[in-house]
Amino acid sequence: MDYSRVLNVMWDEGKARGAFVFKKNDILTTPFRWIVFVALSARSRDENTYKVCKELFRVADTPEKVVALGDSTLGKLLYSIGFYREKTKRVMGLSRMLISKFGGEVPGTREELMELPGVGRKTANIILNKVFGKHTLAVDVHVHRISNRLGWVKTKTPEKSEHALLELLPKNLVRKANKAMVGYGQTVCLPRNPKCKTCKVKEYCKRIGLLKLD
Numbered sequence: 001m002d003y004s005r006v007l008n009v010m011w012d013e014g015k016a017r018g019a020f021v022f023k024k025n026d027i028l029t030t031p032f033r034w035i036v037f038v039a040l041s042a043r044s045r046d047e048n049t050y051k052v053c054k055e056l057f058r059v060a061d062t063p064e065k066v067v068a069l070g071d072s073t074l075g076k077l078l079y080s081i082g083f084y085r086e087k088t089k090r091v092m093g094l095s096r097m098l099i100s101k102f103g104g105e106v107p108g109t110r111e112e113l114m115e116l117p118g119v120g121r122k123t124a125n126i127i128l129n130k131v132f133g134k135h136t137l138a139v140d141v142h143v144h145r146i147s148n149r150l151g152w153v154k155t156k157t158p159e160k161s162e163h164a165l166l167e168l169l170p171k172n173l174v175r176k177a178n179k180a181m182v183g184y185g186q187t188v189c190l191p192r193n194p195k196c197k198t199c200k201v202k203e204y205c206k207r208i209g210l211l212k213l214d
Contacts, residue, residue: 003169006150006201007180013200014183020046021182027054031106031131032098033061035116038123039090044082046186052081063095063104093117108132121159126178135174137162142185143178149189151206 015022027050028034036056041049056077060066066074075088094116098104106127107113113124128134137143139158143165147153153164169177181189188195196202196210 001152001204003152003173006204007173007176009200010146010184010188011176011180014180014187017183017187019183019186020050021179021186023050027057028130030061031127032063033057034131035094035106035113035119035123035127036066036091038126039094039118040078040081040087042083042087042118048081052078063098066091066095067099087118090118094119106131110136121162125162129175129178133175135171137165137169137174138178139165140178140182141191142189143181145191146181146185146189149194149205149208149210150201151208154208 028037033053037049037053040053056074059077060069060074069077071088071092074092075084078084078088078091081087097116098106101115102112108128108131110121110124110128113119113127114121122138122140125136125138128136129138139147139162141158144155144158144161147161147165148155152168153161155161155164165177166174185191188199194210196205196207199205
């Protein structure tokens, strides 16, 4: 299997089709902005998370500034995002811990990142990958779905997909895999009604879980 070719095609297609994963980086300019964005993105479309974060970062883009806002003001800024009460507590909690335990800086190990409120393995992997350049692979619904459809892995959970893909992919492709698959998953390999007839990697796909093409 030419994993490099498949991921390159996914990357190029997702970018050409305007996948949102390629558009959000203009506001993600610091480690703290990254961790807040990812923490808020759970159960929310990237487009909405982007809109909310853009407004938030205009007034508070450091742990100290977030804490200074207070819960009520932060809640109002996050109101339009799904589960805003829970996410207000999450962002405030991680901001306070960053100040009290890490001197206001985002830590660079998975273990330390996962000490922060609301930061699980996927979020930690994204921060390690995007901020610290580590060879980690964040497996979200897109990566889990596509890697199983392709037949690259046969797994039931994102964490098992992560481990399987790390064993499968060459190390130089690991950092690229998430963004390539997410972009493709947002535009072509959709959860329902994927655009298989126009898919440019269909020759490499085993179509696990899908009907045969006409």
